[in-house]
Amino acid sequence: MNAPDPTGAHTGAHAGAGVGPGGLAVLHGPALGALPVDTLPRALRRAARTPHGMLLLDAQGRPAARSYAALHEDALRALAALNAAEVPPGARVVVQTEHSGDLLTAFWACVLGGMVPLPVAHDGGRAALVEAADAVGQGWLLGDTVHEPPPSLRRLGPVHGLAGHGRARPAxxxxxxxxxxxxxxxxxxxxxxxxxTHRQILSRAHATALARGLDSTTRSLNWMPLHHISGIVMFHVRDVFLGCHQVHADTAWVRADPLRWLDVAEAERIDTTWAPNHAFALLVEALERGRGAGRSWDLSRLRYLMNGGQAVKDRTARRFVAALAPHGLPPACVHPGWGMPETASGVVDSVFTCGEGPPRRHVPVGVPHPGVSVRVVDEDERPLAAGTVGRLQVRGAPVADTYLQGGSLSPVPRSGDGWLVTDDLAFVAGGELTVTGRADGLIEVDGAFFHGHEIEEAVEELPCVRPSFTVACAGADSAGADSAGADSAGGGGVAVFFCPRPGVPPRQAEAAVREQVGLRFGAGHVHAEALAEHELPRTATGKLRRSVLTARLLSARERGHRERKA
Known part of the structure; x- marks a missing residue:
């Protein structure tokens, strides 16, 4: 595989971070030290003694304030109902509700009772319940879902129905x-x-607080779903640990108008927030298309604006910083980062700097937080030299030990010497980690390898293409190329699904995409397909689901083969 040019990496490691000996691709975060509290119930009880709490904005943007003391009291009362229903400590409880406040009550009721919650998407319907049941085996279902649960889940009813049983004592x-x-x-x-575990989650919270100077004066904003690891752990639990003011806005409400992200940040005097890269692109597009005309925001308080959860694109981050500079956005507030559910969310981050010249192919994601180490290894799990692309591995205090699948615990994949094996490719340069993409996301074009997000970024430079609605994946064989040089469904080395801008004829946009990919990446066969926004499936945090569209491509190819045989 072609190694990326590492010269675009920049420095800015946390004090105390270390690099492996002999120029090897190994980075160590500083020491973590002792945790101020080592269980989630202790963290909530400590937060309940502060005057702070949270603000929840619903699907219409309506606010509901709640102190940590009230959350603690509500959770204890809900726990009393769970105890009355004979849900034992250690039980696995699936939580599915459309109300953020109810989800948090259920989460903490379970945590205080020694039960293990599994929040799932409300809009995932019964399919989400089936997935959850397949993972946990025998368990309980708590929430307002109208869907019939799988037989292995015992229904407990809606969260707001957990009343009338007094106040329980935590387990x-x-x-x-x-x-x-x-x-x-x-x-x-x-x-x-x-x-x-409690220790893994709180180690991650303590580490990010140390790395970025977060404390009880922090004011945070999250608008990703609370059932997702980023919403519940990276923000909510971290902020309970800090005892600081936190705001959670409904995801669909913000996505419908990305400028609401700025509205809430200004109104609530936010200094810490986050979003995946595609959200940065949507906000910039809204500004560039005049949706913010005549409006102004004071963004001078923002100091920790995380960009993570998907590939960070240099061009998008530069445009974001430039677009919001007139509104007081500090130039060093954007922080590219990396993490995964197995690390209790983000555990590596950096400070984005707008370099001169053309956009970098890859943006560094920085150095490990305290208590975390990363390394890049070869196929034999030996650390590579700095600047060489290989497989990313991680270890440290926040790293999970087990999965739950089919009702049984199994170990996470580890190397022979105990490092968590990830599916990401990366390299180390300039004392920082750069993640280039997933190993299964590589696309081969005439002997060279590119990640799908690189092709997507090039496609979205076209004025006829809407940003953040593009998926590139490997095409099938080139035998299906039609006489015009464009591929029939499923043929070709590269397949691109995208959403054209309003008013642009789909066939015209597809031709432009084929030309762009051919010129930029040397692809001789490109399958370009214009889709409507609703035809591009997304994950809970808004990432486009490449696997679904890859399956669509293969299905179209098989259908074409059958038709030709007929």
């Missing part, structure tokens, strides 16, 4: 007991859940 829990389950998907596609 004793240890730091190394399981505290949360978070769904992911295995390489074979069978649902599994990352199993995180």
């Amino acid at each position: 004793p829990v240890s730091a190394d007991a399981l505290a949360l389950l978070s769904l992911t998907s295995g390489s074979g596609g069978r649902p599994k859940a990352v199993a995180l």
Whole structure:
């Protein structure tokens, strides 16, 4: 595979971070030290003694304030109802509700009772329940879902119905007991859940607080779903740990008008927030198309604006910083980062700097947080030299030990010497980690290798293409190329699905995309397909689901073969 040019990496490591000996691709975060509290119940009780809490904005943007003391009290009352229903400590409880406040009550009721919650998407319907049941085996279902649960889940009813049983006493829990389950998907596609302990979750919270100077004066904003690891752990639990003011806005409400992200940030005096790269692109597009005309925001308080969860694109980040500079956005507030559910969310980050010249192919994601180490290895799991692309591995205090699948715990994949094996490719240069993309996302074009997000970025430079609605994947063989040089469904080395801008004829846009990919990457066969926005499926955090569109491509190819045989 072609190694990326590492010369675009920049420095800015946390004090105390270390690089492996002999120029090897190994980075160590500083020491973590002792945790101020080592279980989630202790963190909530500590937060309940502060005057702070949270603000929840619903699907219409309506606010509901709630102190940590009220959250603690509500959770204890809900726990009393769970105890009355004879849900035992250690039970696996699937939570599915459309109300953020109810989800948090249920989450903390389970945590205080020594039960292990698994939040799932409300809009995932029964399919989400089936996935959850496949992961947990025998369990309980709590929430307002109208869907019939699988037989292995015992229904408890809606969260707001957990009343009238008084106030329970918390169950004793240890730091190394399981505290949360978070769904992911295995390489074979069978649902599994990352199993995180109290210590792992709080180690991640403590580490990011140390790395970025977060404390009880922090004011944070999250608008990703609370059932997702980023919403519940990276923000909510971290902020309970800090005892700071936190705001959670409904995802669809913000996505319908990305400028609401700025509205809430200004109104709530936010200094810490985050979003995946595609959200940065949507906001910039809204500004460039005049939706913010006549409006102004004071963004001078923002100092920790994380960009993670998907590939960070240099061009998008530069445009974001430039577009919001007139509104007081500090130039060093954007922080590219990396993490995964198995690391209790983000554990590596950096400070984005707008370099001169053409956009970098890859943006560094920085150095490990305290208590975390990363390395890049070859096929024999030996650390590579700095600047060489290989497989990323991670170890440290926040790293999960087990998955729950089919009701049984199984170990996460580890190297012979104990490092978590990831599916990401990366390199180390300039004392920082750069993640280039997933190993299964490489696309070969005439002997050269590119990640899908690189092709997507080039496509979205076209004025006829809407940003953040493009998916590139490997095409099938080139035998299906039609006489015009464009591929029939499924043929070709590269396939691109995208959303054209309003008013642009789809066939015209497809021709422009084929030309762009051919010129930029040397692809002789490009299958370009214009789709409507609703035909491009997304994950909970808004990432486009490449696997679904790849399956669509293969299905179209097989259908074409059958038709030709007929």
